[in-house]
Amino acid sequence: MLKRLLRISEIKNTGILESLLHYSIAPLLVLLLVSCAPKHVEVPSYERADLNETISELKKIRTIEAVLSVDYEKGDSAMSGDASMNLSEKSLDLKLYYLGFLAGEVKEENGVIIKNKPRLDKNKSAILVDGLKNSFFWWNMQDYTLQEREDSYELKNSYRKLFISKKTLLPVRQIIEINDGEKLNILYDSPVKQNAGEKESNEKSAGPSLITDDSSPSSWYNSALRIEFKNYIVRIKVKSYSVVR
Structure with missing residues (x-):
């Protein structure tokens, strides 16, 4: 029992x-x-914001510093790595890493490549120099005409065409005509807001001029890009992003 x-x-x-x-x-x-x-942050609607004012605010940016994840494809071959980028309208300092080791470096100033290791061919140079500079500094377009469409603005000049979302005031696509009529096609996606940690770090290192108003569309950026040129495709994801004004 x-x-x-x-x-x-x-x-x-x-x-x-x-x-x-x-x-x-x-x-x-x-x-x-x-x-x-995964955390999803909804981009507020900026349809009532003035595009010209937003571009004027963005033109105050002197440099962009970013850490990137880069996937490079050509035909059946593919390669992945990381990159650190320091970019202004007139210069590019790009370091490419593979498995944590420095694999390449490109420096360009005023349209002249001053460092190129290993030496890039014409196609890779077009993607890394013209593609990166114009995709990040998309607002540097000069002498353009503006056409309003149903859900976007189209900015166009003699060699560039840029489509900007009315809702986010961020680019969704850009087409750049370079040598011999060849075209770079740039697609944008995944808008994110510059995070508070980056902002605090920037404020301490270089003063409040780094930071823009949180309510402004210029405080957002696209964190995913796809650059197409001939049979090359480069996919870029932005791991960190900061600006100096």
Whole structure:
């Protein structure tokens, strides 16, 4: 009889223990799933904002510093790596890394490449120099005409065409005609806001002129780009991004 009671007690205790474990672990699992879920930030609508004012604000940016993830494809071949970029309207300093080691470096000033290791061919130079500079400094377009479409603005000059979303006032596509009529096609995606950590770091290092108004469309940037040229495709993801005004 005593053995039977002890056995019943063990069964009950086991059931209670299992219940306690279930109810204590379940919230932890939910918390883990929630914390691991990708965070989506909705871009506010800037349809009432003035495009010219936004471009004027962006033109105050002197330099852009970014860390990039780069996927490079040509036909059936592909290569991935990282890059650090320091960019202004007149200069580009780009370092390419593969498996954590410096694999290449490109420096350009006033349209002249002054450092090129390993030496880039014409196509790669077009992508890395013309493509990167004009994709990030998209607002540097000169002597353009503006045409308003249903959901976008089209800015156009003799060799560039830029489509800007009315909702976000960010570019969605850009077409650049370079040597011999060949075209660079740039596609933009995944708008994100410059995060608070980067802003605080920038404020401490170079003063408040780095930061723009949080409510301004110029505080957002596209974190994913796709550059197409001939049979080359370069996919870029922006890991970190900061500007100096």
